[in-house]
């Protein structure tokens with residue numbers, strides 16, 4: 301059990317800056333996700349925590365101890381790789397027991413602990429088999445069992461579910477979260493799948509080009525993304541971002557010829573110091589926070605219907621507003637008959653305003 | 663599995679293969695059979711038995727395995743022991759172990775040192791035998807050799823390497839020649855091990871030696887086996903030490919191939935030479951058989 305603190309952590313490979321001045325504090329027992337697009341430096345960060353990569357600069361604390369220059373074996377962490385890295389020449393029992401074997405724990409206790417953990421994770425009957433003789437989901441469990449078996453201070457996961465099919469991924473997600481809550485071990489989980497991060501983590505750090513763009517609980521980062529990057533990375537489909545013109549005096553923005561009231565937007569009073577009168581902004585609104593009207597309505601802007609996609613319990617409507625594509629999520633199981641021209645009304649409490657440099661202003 | 667149809671009929675296939683089959687018979691099978699036949703005669707190059715060899719039964723073999731004298735220098739038993747020392751020293755330690763060591767030392771390393779050592783080792787391997795042997799004897803020469811010039815400079819005298827440590831000299835020579843093959847084989851085998859295997863072990867707390875013992879060696883088992891058998895066979899049959907020492911001094915470096923050569927082509931005793939060759943062949947077959955059996959066992963296991 302331990303907290304993890306990363307201070308000004310950077311890593312460069314030649315000219316490539318993989319991790320850029322990252323500062324993070326991960327609480328004891330927390331399930332923490334590192335989320336970001338491919339190549340943003342998630343794996344590199346995780347490998348530095350594990351001790352497999354030496355930071356170019358910065359410090360790593362694990363449980364109050366400066367571990368920046370320690371070997372992996374001194375850090376007492378356990379890591380699960382994307383490819384599981386189960387040894388093909390060992391049985392599952394030998395694989396799971398390997399961390400105990402290198403720690404010279406005697407055979408009897410080893411067998412006991414391997415059996416306990418494996419039964420817990422539902423692979424107790426597979427101990428005699430080799431990794432090539434079990435399914436992908438079972439391999440994933442075996443790799444987790446090997447990480448769990450020696451009670452490390454910290455778990456590190458690098459996209460452990462990305463090799464599984466959708467159904468198994470969903471099952472494994474629940475299983476991992478349940479296990480982590482049961483063991484209460486600090487966990488850092490790397491993924492590029494926003495749904496996975498949202499579903500699993502207590503807090504998420506969204507990484508963009510080696511920098512931390514935002515840290516927060518899934519709700520915080522989903523509902524109040526601090527940058528346009530975070531807003532458009534989270535959610536499926538992502539947040540709508542509409543170019544608009546600000547009228548500071550009337551507390552309104554202008555979109556596609558309509559005036560939308562923004563006086564209920566949180567922190568609207570602080571906006572004066574951040575923007576100037578008549579500035580061009582982006583209005584951010586989630587697809588589920590827009591109401592759709594067939595006739596002209598107050599506080600709504602016009603849009604052209606593009607396509608309607610029924611998804612079972614909901615309907616996804618895609619529209620054009622001037623040059624911008626907008627998605628609207630309707631919670632109905634009956635695809636509605638819509639005219640070509642409709643009016644969209646954003647929930648005034650859910651509106652977010654971004655400056656052209658991408659930062660949230662209100 | 664899909665049923666494959668041959669693209670040639672048996673007749674055309676045989677037709678295309680016939681030249682190859684002809685030469686294989688002419689240059690491989692015929693001498694092979696001839697050697698076995700000769701080993702039961704007293705055929706020689708000159709003298710009465712050159713034209714009219716007599717059938718002597720097992721006499722040649724009995725002479726070879728005459729246990730009263732066979733350990734005397736220049737006899738079969740002594741040559742076998744020298745060959746064994748040569749194989750252990752220059753094949754197992756000097757090539758398999760050293761090649762493995764080099765491969766592990768440079769595993770996942772980049773940079774000038776690696777390229778330099780790689781180039782050197784491969785150079786040692788591709789230079790013709792005669793050139794290498796000449797360089798080595800020049801290097802080890804008592805009066806004019808580079809090694810003694812250096813040793814003399816730091817006051818260690820001028821030992822006569824080829825006279826005092828002849829076996830060591832040919833072991834060194836053959837290791838130096840051959841280590842590249844094992845190094846290359848093991849390097850490419852190591853490259854097939856996913857880095858995550860070793861990193862998982864590292865994070866789990868394994869030491870350098872534990873990683874070698876638990877992961878690298880078991881995963882390279884097949885490669886080690888192949889390398890071991892090939893190198894053993896090559897070293898067992900190599901004639902190159904002759905270029906350095908000629909089998910001497912006093913038969914001290916007379917490995918089995920040089921021994922055969924001396925009996926057959928210096929003493930012109932083809933019968934005895936044939937008998938030695940047949941024994942050597944049986945040993946080769948035995949090694950190859952062990953190899954095939956172990957490979958099959960490996961296939962069942964994995």
Ligand SMILES: Nc1ncnc2c1ncn2[C@@H]1O[C@H](COP(=O)(O)OP(=O)(O)OP(=O)(O)O)[C@@H](O)[C@H]1O
Pocket residue numbers: 313316317318336337338339340341342343344345492
């Ligand atoms: N060993 C290395 N040598 C050189 N460049 C590297 C190395 N490892 C990573 N990089 C570079 O650093 C950047 C970050 O890589 P990293 O593997 O951390 O990304 P990631 O966020 O894990 O991406 P993905 O989701 O695709 O796994 C990339 O631009 C990558 O090309």
Ligand SMILES: [Mg+2]
Pocket residue numbers: 342343344
């Ligand atoms: Mg990665």
